[in-house]
Amino acid sequence: DQQVKQNSPSLSVQEGRISILNCDYTNSMFDYFLWYKKYPAEGPTFLISISSIKDKNEDGRFTVFLNKSAKHLSLHIVPSQPGDSAVYFCAAFPASGGGADGLTFGKGTHLIIQP
């Protein structure tokens, strides 16, 4: 039973355009959400996070939007650059007392930036 779902295994976007990666979750105990980027043969690297008390968080070219009522979040990358080509993972964890002290990950979306 997947608690964090990324329904698009891959996404192709033209350089300079906006990339939108989506993530849905089912566990109402999740309070914090994170996006990680992963290149082949490397560990995931942290991109951006958002707490459930917010609906938007921005860091440079990266913006995460959270719709708590729909249990949905999205990562926007503007403008998309060739170095953004990677696998992006959505992850979540609950507030204290709500479960394991570790991250629950989605299966990932492979973003391909076309020149």
Added chain:
Amino acid sequence: NAGVTQTPKFQVLKTGQSMTLQCAQDMNHEYMSWYRQDPGMGLRLIHYSVGAGITDQGEVPNGYNVSRSTTEDFPLRLLSAAPSQTSVYFCASSSDRGLYGYTFGSGTRLTVV
């Protein structure tokens, strides 16, 4: 260089053998965890620790043991390797339950034949 160091990077085991995957961090992080990544499965939590002497099970703990005798080290032990444990293993650490992001190691690619 500060960060999370995992050794070895690659390992081939025979079914039934045991081994320990090493993980060390030099950032004085309290929270550490182990994940496995399988094709099409994302990363799944194996075990985690919220401080020295404290460990607990994650989503897929069977066949693995952990201990946390120091803040810096969090080794993962495979008791009797099985082909189903063929995977890439990542160790991660954080100072704050993860809100500001876990730092991941570069991974150990394990093959069990």
